[in-house]
Amino acid sequence: GESVGLHLPTLSVQEGDNSIINCAYSNSASDYFIWYKQESGKGPQFIIDIRSNMDKRQGQRVTVLLNKTVKHLSLQIAATQPGDSAVYFCAENIMDSNYQLIWGAGTKLIIKP
Amino acid sequence: DADVTQTPRNRITKTGKRIMLECSQTKGHDRMYWYRQDPGLGLQLIYYSFDVKDINKGEISDGYSVSRQAQAKFSLSLESAIPNQTALYFCATSDPGGPTGDTQYFGPGTRLTVL
Numbered sequence: 001g002e003s004v005g006l007h008l009p010t011l012s013v014q015e016g017d018n019s020i021i022n023c024a025y026s027n028s029a030s031d032y033f034i035w036y037k038q039e040s041g042k043g044p045q046f047i048i049d050i051r052s053n054m055d056k057r058q059g060q061r062v063t064v065l066l067n068k069t070v071k072h073l074s075l076q077i078a079a080t081q082p083g084d085s086a087v088y089f090c091a092e093n094i095m096d097s098n099y100q101l102i103w104g105a106g107t108k109l110i111i112k113p
Numbered sequence: 114d115a116d117v118t119q120t121p122r123n124r125i126t127k128t129g130k131r132i133m134l135e136c137s138q139t140k141g142h143d144r145m146y147w148y149r150q151d152p153g154l155g156l157q158l159i160y161y162s163f164d165v166k167d168i169n170k171g172e173i174s175d176g177y178s179v180s181r182q183a184q185a186k187f188s189l190s191l192e193s194a195i196p197n198q199t200a201l202y203f204c205a206t207s208d209p210g211g212p213t214g215d216t217q218y219f220g221p222g223t224r225l226t227v228l
Contacts, residue, residue, distance in 0.1 A: 008153055034216055043117075043203050043219030044156070089155065093215050100171075101207075101217060106155045 008087060010108045019077040023090035023104045028071065030092035030102070035064060035075045038087045038106075047075070047088075051095070077109075085111045116140045117220035119204050125226045132191040134223050136204030145187040146205040146217065147171075147179060156203070162187055194227040201225075 013019045025033065031052035036044035050057045050064045050073075057064050063076040073090050090104040120135045136145065147159040148171075158171030160179040168179060176198060178190045191198055201224050205217040 008155070032215070041222070043205075043222050044217075045219070046216050049216060091217075095209075095215070100158065100161065101215060103156050103158075 008106045008108045010110060012110045012112055013080050014112050015080060015082060017080055019075075019080045019084065019109055021075045021077075021088050021107045021109065023073040023075075023107075025071050025073055025090065025092040025104070026102060027092060027094070029094055032093045032095045033064070033066060033073050034091045034093070034101075035062075035073075036089045036091065038089065040086070044089060080109075080111055082111050082113075085109060117204060117206055117218055119202075119220040119223050121223060122221065123224045125228065126194055127228050128195055130194050130227075132194050132225065134189045134202055134204075134225070136187045136189070136220060138185050138187075138204075138206045138218075138220075140206050140208070140218060141184070142206035142208040142218075143184065144207040144209065144215070145181065146207070147177075147187065147189045148203045148205065149173060150201045150203060150222075152201075159189065159202075191225075191227075194225075196227045199225060199227045 034049045035047045037047050038044040048059045048064050050066050055066050061078045065074045087106045087108045089106045091101045093101050117138045143164045146161040148156045157173045159177050161169050162181045165181050180188050201222050203222050204220040207215045207217045209215040
């Protein structure tokens with residue numbers, strides 16, 4: 001895993017607006033990417049994933065975009081709600097391998113009323 | 114995720130004590146992990162296991178040991194706890210052959226305080 005010794009960056013968003021959380025990944029061989037949501041006092045939970053043969057995937061109110069050229073991943077949350085307040089982690093992996101998930105540092109999302 | 118349970122949920126102990134944190138899963142996954150999380154920070158991998166006979170060190174294994182007693186159980190031990198091991202500890206499981214690749218599923222965490 002990667003070092004995660006840095007304090008979390010924070011993103012403040014007005015309730016009802018869209019949120020965009022960004023992540024730069026490190027390994028050009030990574031072909032599978034996951035976004036996790038961690039609410040206060042709880043373990044991380046899977047939100048959405050994307051494989052490297054796609055550049056966009058949509059879920060319920062969430063969209064993940066993948067730009068392999070610049071090794072960039074983003075999570076878009078539509079119409080942000082108070083329940084979206086959490087820390088969001090991206091993670092990268094190589095499918096069908098023994099490589100470990102590499103975790104991003106995380107972004108804390110704060111919703112302003 | 115109720116399929117991954119951790120005991121205890123909270124523990125306060127003293128410096129020098131031996132502590133064991135337990136993790137059990139009913140997901141049938143071969144892979145299990147122990148992570149540490151300090152306040153306001155991300156996840157750090159302590160140890161991981163790909164099956165019952167496999168134990169691997171993560172990035173911060175010093176001061177910790179693990180035991181994979183069965184596919185469903187993975188325990189973490191602190192042989193002689195020290196205050197800077199005060200943190201939130203998470204167990205996770207994964208199944209690389211499943212429909213969501215190597216997505217990890219986390220337990221609820223154990224909050225450990227070493228005085």
